[in-house]
Amino acid sequence: MxxxxxxxxxxxxxxxxxxxxxxxxxxxxxxxxxxxxxxxxxxxxxxxxxxxxxxxxxxxxxxxxxxxxxxxxxxxxxxxxxxxxxxxxxxxxxxxxxxxxxxxxxLPFTATTAELVPRSSHGSLGGRHRFAVDNRGNTPVTVRLAAQPGSELARVDFADPELRIEPGRAEFGKLRVRPAKRMWRGAPVTHPFQVSAAPQPVAEGQDAPEPVLVDGSYQQEPLLPRWLPRALIVAAVVLIALVGLWYALLRPAVKSAAREAVTPEAVRSAVEADPSRSADGGDPGGADSAGGDSAGGDSAGTGTDGGTPGSSTSPSPGPSADAGASTPTSAQVRVSDAVGGGANTGTALRVPAGQTFQLTDLVVQNPQGDAGTVVISAGAETRVLSLGLENFRDSDYHFVTPIVVPAGGTVTMTIDCRRVGRPVGAPAPSRCTESLFLGGTMKPATGG
CATH class of the missing domain: 2.60.40.10 (Immunoglobulins)
Incomplete structure (x- = not known):
């Protein structure tokens, strides 16, 4: 070689x-x-x-x-x-x-940089930050995290006081700034603070590198927002307006509907059924309450139209009772009528022989919003209600003194249609259609 x-x-x-x-x-x-x-x-x-x-x-x-x-x-x-x-x-x-x-x-060397994300935070109970430390050296390094508040009004806490970072990597330390005292109201207060990342020596006898310092701030906000007093004032004004509207408009309308529900025929029938009640002994024929209209309430226990221009009835009496016992009974009827075709009547209930029916509750429904008249009759001569269809969608009536329908008598609903309504989001119907639901007690007829 x-x-x-x-x-x-x-x-x-x-x-x-x-x-x-x-x-x-x-x-x-x-x-x-x-x-x-x-x-x-x-x-x-x-x-x-x-x-x-x-x-x-x-x-x-x-x-x-x-x-x-x-x-x-x-x-x-x-x-x-x-x-x-x-x-x-x-x-x-x-x-x-x-x-x-x-x-x-x-040879090893250490080079670290740090950044606070975000640099500033705000909140009423505290602020959250992340302390990003980047190891730009060629050897793993352990970094000790510390913080120094700018005043005694806030403290800074780290979730983990140390981070071990590989070369060319970055690690994040979570920290939270908490105020020393809660602030209920007032102007926001800013608390400055400073966090540091101190790399530890990579070898024995080697001097520790200088720590990296980063400034941050936390803005403490009041627990009660500034708009809360104004919102409370507005809410109080709206509540007062609603109460005034009730006493000025709605309450008189409810009382008026209750008075209209008590017809002379209903009073006369109640007095004949219970002679012990008189005008001097109380309220012989008053109605307890009458429900107001519920616009748009098209749902009730209506039956199905039988396909004829007349009416379809679906009485649902309770189970037959023994002699001397009263039986809760309910029934319903649905009546349709064409415009200009004259009134149309449907029978909701026919009282069997040997029985009397005490009518206590009525629910009348006008789901389509038709215009015309509806008449509820109990027995041969007693007209219980006479209403204008355009004035309601749903109305309910409850009588303290029952209206007595004798054996063989009927409870009917008569419709006279003047204009067919149009339900929202549904095809236009060709007839006025209303329904009646009634409730009461069926009792054996007493002799004499």
């Missing part, structure tokens, strides 16, 4: 961001002039070079080149020992290539 190459030192330490030179001795032991080329092999080849890159030697001469080690000062080159080799290739005799080997130790 006509080539001898050796490193002055097989182990060298390189500082990131600096340049380290390692001499390489080359001896031409051949008999001809030879030119040599140099190649660095190993993980450090990206940041190493041989200067000069080409060396010519006469026979028996010795030359020196330098292996220049330039590790970058960032996290791409980790700290620690890395093997390498320098391939010396003779131009004339490439089979005589030699590769002297060595080891380079990249």
């Amino acid at each position: 006509s080539l001898t190459a050796s490193l002055d030192d097989t182990s060298v330490a390189a500082e990131p961001g600096a340049e380290t030179a390692l001499p390489l001795q080359v001896l031409n032991s051949g008999s001809t002039v030879e030119e040599y080329r140099f190649e660095v092999v190993g993980a450090c080849a990206a940041w190493s070079a041989v200067e000069p890159a080409v060396l010519s030697l006469y026979p028996g001469d010795t030359g020196t080149v330098s292996l220049m080690l330039r590790p970058p000062r960032d996290s791409t080159v980790p700290a620690g020992e890395t093997p390498f080799g320098v391939r010396v290739v003779p131009t004339g005799d490439q089979g005589g290539t030699v590769v002297p080997e060595g080891r380079v130790t990249v």
